[in-house]
Structures are given as C-alpha cells and as structure tokens.
Amino acid sequence: MIQSPCMDRVQREMRPGVITQNGFLGSDHRSLQEILDHDDATVRRLNLTHQAIAARMCALRDAGEKGLGETIAVAPCFEIRVDSVRGKLPCPFMGGTIVQKLNTTVRHTVLDREVTYTDLNIHMIEEHGFYEGHGSLFRMAPEELVAILEMGEDDGA
Numbered sequence: 740m741i742q743s744p745c746m747d748r749v750q751r752e753m754r755p756g757v758i759t760q761n762g763f764l765g766s767d768h769r770s771l772q773e774i775l776d777h778d779d780a781t782v783r784r785l786n787l788t789h790q791a792i793a794a795r796m797c798a799l800r801d802a803g804e805k806g807l808g809e810t811i812a813v814a815p816c817f818e819i820r821v822d823s824v825r826g827k828l829p830c831p832f833m834g835g836t837i838v839q840k841l842n843t844t845v846r847h848t849v850l851d852r853e854v855t856y857t858d859l860n861i862h863m864i865e866e867h868g869f870y871e872g873h874g875s876l877f878r879m880a881p882e883e884l885v886a887i888l889e890m891g892e893d894d895g896a
Contacts, residue, residue, distance in 0.1 A: 742772035752831040753872075763831060765874025778870045781881045787890060792881065793865030795888045796856060800843040810846075816889070818846040828859050832867050847887045854879055854887045 742750075750771040755762035767774060782789055803811060803819030810820040824840035838858040846853035860877055863869040871878040 740772050740776055742770045746771050749832050752833065758829060758831055761876050763869075763875055763877075764872035765876070765878055767872030767874060769872070774872055775868055778881050779868050782868070785882060785885055787881075787885065789864050789868040792884065792888070792890065793861050795890055796843070796861045796864070796884075799845050799888065800841070800858075800861070803843055803845070816847055816849045818848060820844045828857075830859065830862055830866075832863070832869075834866070836862055836866070838862055845887060847889065850887065852883075852887050854884060 750764070752758060753763040753771065764771075764774075769777075779789075782792065799813065799817065799819055800821060802813045802817075803821040805811060806819075807821055807823065810818050813819050820843070822842045822844075824842060826840045827837045828840060830836040830838070841858045842855055843857070844853055844855040856877060856879060860871070860879065863871075864879075870881055870884070
C-alpha cells in the first residue's frame with residue numbers, strides 16, 4: 740500500500756531524537772505503512788487481533804504491578820517485573836495520547852524467553868497495530884510476542 744502524507748509525518752516523528760533518543764524504527768528501511776501492513780498480516784495469520792494482544796499485555800502488566808520494582812511469579816509460568824520510570828511519552832501517531840513511562844518485563848519460564856514492553860507499546864499495538872521497526876529497542880515481532888505471552892486462537896480473534 741502507498742504511504743499517505745499523514746503517515747510520512749508520523750514516520751518523521753518516529754526518527755531517533757524526536758520523541759525518544761533511539762526512535763521507533765530501528766534499522767528498518769521499510770516505510771511505516773509497509774511495517775504496519777506486514778505486522779497486520781502476521782497477526783491475522785495467527786488468527787488474533789492487535790486488541791487481543793494488547794489486552795494480554797495489559798493483564799500481565801497489571802499482575803506484575805503488584806510487585807512494582809520486584810520480580811514476581813504469575814501462574815502458570817511467568818516471572819514479571821514492572822518498573823516505573825519518571826515521565827510520560829506522547830504517541831508518535833499524533834492522536835494526543837500521552838502515557839506513563841512504565842516498563843514491563845515478562846519472562847516465560849518454560850520457554851526461557853522474555854520480552855520487555857512499555858505502556859506506549861501497548862497503546863501503539865492496540866490502537867495502531869504498530870510493533871516497532873526491525874532493530875528498534877522495543878521491537879516485538881507479533882509471532883514471538885504471542886508465543887511468549889502464551890496466546891492462541893482462543894484468545895481473541
């Protein structure tokens with residue numbers, strides 16, 4: 740799909756040093772629209788929705804928040820740590836959304852894999868289907884995220 744001028748503006752906001760030091764695109768040379776289209780196709784192939792993935796991320800963050808700053812065990816097989824970082828971040832999609840800087844690390848103890856995400860990641864996945872560009876600090880490939888979060892087709896298509 741051809742990228743609109745509006746998406747060009749959003750992509751400029753995602754560059755390093757504009758909103759965050761490292762930006763949101765990493766070393767990905769694709770257009771923002773191509774990144775969105777590719778990840779959307781992956782989520783559809785997994786028979787899930789961005790909203791279901793974001794809801795699972797929220798649920799695990801909420802479970803981990805009980806131990807704010809400490810790693811806690813969450814059944815059946817997770818270790819979760821939620822850390823609050825001072826400040827807030829605006830969504831680069833220019834909708835006016837501003838979120839707290841909260842980092843959540845979810846470790847799947849059986850798979851021995853983990854993912855770290857922010858509240859901004861949750862918002863961008865839920866509202867925009869954006870998992871960041873390849874090589875970015877918080878890039879989460881949808882298929883890998885779904886595996887670590889233990890999601891399947893029954894979790895909300």
